[in-house]
Amino acid sequence: MSTLERIAALLPAGGYVEAPAGKAKDGILTLEIEAEALALALTRLAPEAGFETVTLITAIDHMDADGLVRGKRFEVCYQFLSLAHGDRVRLLLSVDEDDPKAPTATKAFAGAAFMERECFDMFGIVFEGHDNLRRLLMPEAFEHHPLRKDFPHRGIEPDKLYNQWNRERGGAPS
Amino acid sequence: MSETKTFDYVPAGPADIKVDRDDPLHGELLKLNMGPQHPATHGVLRLQLVLDGESIVSCDPVVGYLHRGKEKSAESLGWRKFFPHTDRLDYVQPLLNNIAYARGLESLAGIEVPQRAQEVRVLLMELSRIMAHLIYLGTTAIDLGAIALFFMTFTEREKTYELLDAYTGHRMNNTYIRMGGVYADLDEDTARAIRTWVEAFPAKIDEFEAMLTGNAIWYGRNKDVGVLSRADCLDLGLTGPNLRGSGEEWDLRKTEPYSGYETYDFDVPVGTVGDCYDRYLVRIEEMRQSAKICLQALDRLEKSKGAEFLLEDRRYVLPPKSSVHSSMEELIHQFKIVTDMRLPRGTAYSCVESSKGELGFMLASDGTARPLRCHVRAPGLLNVQAIPRVAEGRLFSDMVAIIGSLDFVMGEVDR
Amino acid sequence: MGSLIESQTGSEDAGFLATRMDSIVNWGRKNSLWPMPLGLSCCGIELMAMIGPKFDLARFGAEAARFSPRQCDLMIVAGTLTWKMAEAARTIYDQMPDPKWVLSMGVCASSGGMYDSYSVVQGVDMILPVDIYVPGCPPRPDAVIDAIMKLQKKIERESPSRELFSPSERDESGTGLFQMAPNQAVPRAGDGGQEGGAR
Numbered sequence: 001m002s003t004l005e006r007i008a009a010l011l012p013a014g015g016y017v018e019a020p021a022g023k024a025k026d027g028i029l030t031l032e033i034e035a036e037a038l039a040l041a042l043t044r045l046a047p048e049a050g051f052e053t054v055t056l057i058t059a060i061d062h063m064d065a066d067g068l069v070r071g072k073r074f075e076v077c078y079q080f081l082s083l084a085h086g087d088r089v090r091l092l093l094s095v096d097e098d099d100p101k102a103p104t105a106t107k108a109f110a111g112a113a114f115m116e117r118e119c120f121d122m123f124g125i126v127f128e129g130h131d132n133l134r135r136l137l138m139p140e141a142f143e144h145h146p147l148r149k150d151f152p153h154r155g156i157e158p159d160k161l162y163n164q165w166n167r168e169r170g171g172a173p174s
Numbered sequence: 175m176s177e178t179k180t181f182d183y184v185p186a187g188p189a190d191i192k193v194d195r196d197d198p199l200h201g202e203l204l205k206l207n208m209g210p211q212h213p214a215t216h217g218v219l220r221l222q223l224v225l226d227g228e229s230i231v232s233c234d235p236v237v238g239y240l241h242r243g244k245e246k247s248a249e250s251l252g253w254r255k256f257f258p259h260t261d262r263l264d265y266v267q268p269l270l271n272n273i274a275y276a277r278g279l280e281s282l283a284g285i286e287v288p289q290r291a292q293e294v295r296v297l298l299m300e301l302s303r304i305m306a307h308l309i310y311l312g313t314t315a316i317d318l319g320a321i322a323l324f325f326m327t328f329t330e331r332e333k334t335y336e337l338l339d340a341y342t343g344h345r346m347n348n349t350y351i352r353m354g355g356v357y358a359d360l361d362e363d364t365a366r367a368i369r370t371w372v373e374a375f376p377a378k379i380d381e382f383e384a385m386l387t388g389n390a391i392w393y394g395r396n397k398d399v400g401v402l403s404r405a406d407c408l409d410l411g412l413t414g415p416n417l418r419g420s421g422e423e424w425d426l427r428k429t430e431p432y433s434g435y436e437t438y439d440f441d442v443p444v445g446t447v448g449d450c451y452d453r454y455l456v457r458i459e460e461m462r463q464s465a466k467i468c469l470q471a472l473d474r475l476e477k478s479k480g481a482e483f484l485l486e487d488r489r490y491v492l493p494p495k496s497s498v499h500s501s502m503e504e505l506i507h508q509f510k511i512v513t514d515m516r517l518p519r520g521t522a523y524s525c526v527e528s529s530k531g532e533l534g535f536m537l538a539s540d541g542t543a544r545p546l547r548c549h550v551r552a553p554g555l556l557n558v559q560a561i562p563r564v565a566e567g568r569l570f571s572d573m574v575a576i577i578g579s580l581d582f583v584m585g586e587v588d589r
Numbered sequence: 590m591g592s593l594i595e596s597q598t599g600s601e602d603a604g605f606l607a608t609r610m611d612s613i614v615n616w617g618r619k620n621s622l623w624p625m626p627l628g629l630s631c632c633g634i635e636l637m638a639m640i641g642p643k644f645d646l647a648r649f650g651a652e653a654a655r656f657s658p659r660q661c662d663l664m665i666v667a668g669t670l671t672w673k674m675a676e677a678a679r680t681i682y683d684q685m686p687d688p689k690w691v692l693s694m695g696v697c698a699s700s701g702g703m704y705d706s707y708s709v710v711q712g713v714d715m716i717l718p719v720d721i722y723v724p725g726c727p728p729r730p731d732a733v734i735d736a737i738m739k740l741q742k743k744i745e746r747e748s749p750s751r752e753l754f755s756p757s758e759r760d761e762s763g764t765g766l767f768q769m770a771p772n773q774a775v776p777r778a779g780d781g782g783q784e785g786g787a788r
Binding site for chain 3: 210211212213217218238239240241242243246247258259262265266309313324325328329331332335345346347584585
């Protein structure tokens, strides 16, 4: 049974399409999937298709250098690994800038918790159903999502939180 | 006359720690902050613990104290200039990170690496693995009270530093891997020095083992501590020695071979219980196997002497400096690659078996000179995530053994 | 140390030593630096190598690395300092008793190095007063040892006795003991190092 057949057995037809040829240069099966089908897939991948472990969850921001977005802005990428079959699958979900929501994988894969927190921290993608969705890498009070393309590399007032802390404890201004 | 009592061996697990709720002194939970500046957290990890007496009720790892914005840097620097940043991910094994990233670029560009370069890479990867495991052994041992081991492992590590210094010109953070090969060929003197060291190294592992493997303190503090079942590991996304310690024979060098690993003769050690002691044994054996692979790679390098070690593809690979100074065409190539090296559109995931687990790079290109996305799949982050699973319910003193044996480096965890 | 002058008395078994207060205090301080290894990233590994068997910082009296800031007088900032970590670093510095020195190891600590990004402090001198900078990514242990030797020369030139004997510090209780000033690091004026802020 091929990777695609194993996935296809889980999902209703029409909820997903295979990514255009040439998109995945590494030979990993890549599916562009819709939110509902993805939510279903996340619960059934491990027990039914043998994808026992989650490799990564991240997002891609498609805003270009001029600040223009064609189509949906973010692409959330889930990648799973099957040890028994020795293959991988990548699921891509496109989400809008206005309502960046994606289904959580934490219900079936505990390892997804930090990945989703990181993705939320960096891109502001809200994983629905994640029960502890807070920032992972940046301080809790940080206001931006640094990996979004419209966030400057050098940051916006990077020393703001430190100075605030320093003032509160009565330290000399630095 | 004294009577000898015998006890059945019962492994201590979370259920064994009994809290006497009727104790009048009981009832007050202690919040303890461990890190970010703590000698046993191996970097700037912070753990927020809630303790009930000596036992850990809950544990919340706080990471990000070394978040340097590497993925953002990749997007503004471009494909080639990100190489030095990969060294500083898991800084105890810089060359291995280089190779993982280079493989991603190569699969995006669709180029093949020459045979000799693959052999050099295998040699460097295995040397890096040994170096990383030496750090694991030295720091974990010092945390559990065996200070001599720190000096013993660092003596060996200093020797590997000297070898890399001879080959690459710097002790660590070498950045010696390029797209399409390696920056410079391995010369005979260095190869001979590496061989001398590698041949002598298994005897050193025996010395480490003589100090630790049968040592009652080491055994007592590691055995049945931090037990992760195979199912736990898969659930948490753990890979590498942590997964193998739990009995799953999963090694990317065998299951998804790259750089010609399928042609090398080596074994994959696995544990049975999945405790700290098993993971220690797995890493010890991995060092032996790495030494074995190093010798095989050195043999092949001797045969392939003089062969091509860097692809001559002027779309991606810089021309040698001597020809840049004398040929107009080569100067143009140099200029083009440095300022505006484009990779074809598409996505590629590349992974290698690093000393911490599956180190992967998820690269997305939109056809321009800068990555659309460069995501580092850091095995260390998942290893940190596993701490609460094994620490909760255990004694606080086990924490040090658990942190050491799950093995992570904060540069990679936080990126 | 230069100015220790040994002198003989009339008695055969009792000798005494005449020197300047500054010399003897500085001599003690410079040869027993206790580092606080703030090992943040890659440089931390080289710091371990420096304390380790080959380079052996003990030769310079500075191998007693303590992770408790209250026992240390030399803070070695080894690696990239992020803004998230800056609060912890500053707290650790404040907890160290006077006199104290700061060694900035590596380019990340000295200037932010290759990380000109949103999360990295562009040089620890934005939050701490730095005594000596060591370039390199990471610096070789010999370079850091050189820096420590230079710091020892710097300590030699300090005048601790001025502080000890200044009228405000003198003990009025008549016990003849000097009371050292308490550690006032937190709100001390002019402690912020160079002008920093949003650079």
